[in-house]
Amino acid sequence: MSVSHPAKGAVTVNLGDRSYGIEINGSLEAVGEQLTQLGLGRKIAVVTNPTVKQLYGQRLIDSLKGAEFQVMSIEIPDGEEYKTLDWANSIYTALLINHFDRQSALVALGGGVIGDLTGFAAATFMRGIPFVQVPSTLLAMVDSSVGGKTGVNHPMGKNMIGAFHQPKRVLMDLGVLKTLAKEEFLAGMAEVIKYGIIADAALFDYLDTHRTRILDLDPDALGHIIGRSCEIKADVVAKDEREAGLRAILNFGHTIGHAIETLENYTMRHGYAVAIGMVTASRLAHEGGFCDSSVPERVEKLIKSYGLPTGLSALKRRPAPVEFLDAIQVDKKAEGGTVRFVLPKKIGEVVITKEWDETVLQKILSQ
Ligand SMILES: NC(=O)c1ccc[n+]([C@@H]2O[C@H](COP(=O)([O-])OP(=O)(O)OC[C@H]3O[C@@H](n4cnc5c(N)ncnc54)[C@H](O)[C@@H]3O)[C@@H](O)[C@H]2O)c1
Ligand SMILES: [Zn+2]
Known part of the structure; x- marks a missing residue:
């Protein structure tokens, strides 16, 4: 099994009427305008953690307000241990207090923990409301924000409670990777290397020949490897959304x-x-x-x-x-x-x- 086609600046996940775009070279400042094209309601909750909020929260919130959304933010403490039903419940409570309805939307600003938790809250609140991913770790950009797997952990096992719920859009600002800890970046690189091995020998070679540029966070090199990774994941997900077969190659x-x-x-x-x-x-x-x-x-x-x-x-x-x-x-x-x-x-x-x-x-x- 292999998957291949050339990289571009934006990637589409083809899932019929649930298709969505992944913007690789976007900016936090443009998120508000981008979301006006999605036909969402006025109310938006940005779900994030204190680390990411402090770095990027205001830029995103200003952008949403500039596009005339009514924005509230919901903070979840930073860490995998908060990816739980209790914290999903805290999101539901905040949404109910603020009279969110089925047209309201969630925006996940953070890494895979925030993305999975927010996606799960969006999948289940009022039987499903729209959500948008603004991934801020390399892992979230190349893996967890794409493909619609959402969920929380149970004391007896990771990711044991969850739902398939595709985002309406994935918007990346690659500039945010500058503040990411080196080990977190490298952990994301493992998944990028994975895509090369499972589906794209040219990506594998690129990772070998452009190592210095990639590790120096050169925007073109990052755009290329993240774009290619998203294309491969999008292709696999479009063919086998619920992991009946092919999607298992991602494992x-x-x-x-x-x-x-x-x-x-x-x-x-x-x-x-x-x-x-x-x-x-x-x-x-x-x-x-x-x-x-x-x-x-x-x-x-x-x-x-x-x-x-x-x-x-x-x-x-x-x-x-x-x-x-x-x-x-x-x-x-x-x-x-x-x-x-x-x-x-x-x-x-x-x-x-x-x-x-x-x-x-x-x-x-x-x-
Ligand atoms: N849904 C899926 O398909 C899927 C796939 C893979 C992984 N996951 C899930 O993803 C989670 C892991 O995600 P992760 O690796 O992104 O970890 P994470 O979300 O915990 O983020 C790692 C750390 O980086 C910080 N951070 C995030 N963005 C930053 C930035 N731009 N600058 C500085 N610090 C920043 C976070 O606050 C956190 O401390 C796991 O829960 C895993 O189960 C889901
Ligand atoms: Zn993985």
């Missing part, structure tokens, strides 16, 4: 990545765990005869060159291979039987397969 590196996150009690960033997962899955693919040895070598080299971890030595505590296999079974339960791995056939093409060998994985994990 490349994630079966092992999720196991690492669990074993590390969520102290390792998701992107870092996925980076290790991608290297391990590429080795598993080679050992299983899906690809030649150049694939795991190139994947490891690129991931390492971005300062991301490639092996289990990056973990605080090295788990026994059997513990690891147990942690992977969590995915198995969710899928009713067999763990399916996404494995590369070459750079730019992957397969989803149940044909992988547990002893081979154990061997790789004990190296």
Whole structure:
């Protein structure tokens, strides 16, 4: 399976009457004007956290007010631990107190935590109101703001409560990445590298040859890699919105990545765990005869060159291979039987397969 077509400045997610645009090179100042084209009601609530609000809240609110929206803002404390039903409830309460109706809209200004929580509140308030994503982390720009998966965590598991609810638009101002912590940026880069491996050898090569520009946040280079990532995700989502099949390719590196996150009690960033997962899955693919040895070598080299971890030595505590296999079974339960791995056939093409060998994985994990 592979997905490819050339990058542009704006990307469309084609989902019939729920289609929407992703603006890659937008600005916070233009959000208000952009939203006037969507036929929304006058009332808008900007949902954000104190960190992002302090940096960018006023610019966004001024832009919305300039376009004659009635704007209120809702603040959620900063952190994954606030992506909960309780905090979704606090959004509902604020909306009810302020007489929001079915035409009112939410704007998510923040990273994936704010995007997922706001999207979930929008999916469920009065059985669904419109919402717009203004992603402020690289991860949110290339992944969580696109595709309509929204949700909150439950004490018994991450993202266990959720809904599919597509945004009306995704608007990015790439300038906001300047204030993002380096580790957060790199965690997002892991997902960008993922898109290269699953669907676009040219993107993979670009990441290799333009590393310095990308790490220096050169706007053209960022626009290119974020645009390409969004195109690939948009293409996959348009073909398989609810993950009946193809959409699972986006989980490349994630079966092992999720196991690492669990074993590390969520102290390792998701992107870092996925980076290790991608290297391990590429080795598993080679050992299983899906690809030649150049694939795991190139994947490891690129991931390492971005300062991301490639092996289990990056973990605080090295788990026994059997513990690891147990942690992977969590995915198995969710899928009713067999763990399916996404494995590369070459750079730019992957397969989803149940044909992988547990002893081979154990061997790789004990190296
Ligand atoms: N819905 C999906 O399809 C999907 C996909 C991937 C991940 N996710 C979810 O996304 C979440 C992770 O998102 P994330 O990695 O963006 O983390 P995050 O939202 O916690 O943001 C990371 C940190 O960066 C700060 N921040 C955000 N923008 C900033 C900026 N421009 N400048 C300075 N600081 C800034 C935030 O306040 C936070 O402290 C997880 O909950 C995950 O489950 C969802
Ligand atoms: Zn991910």
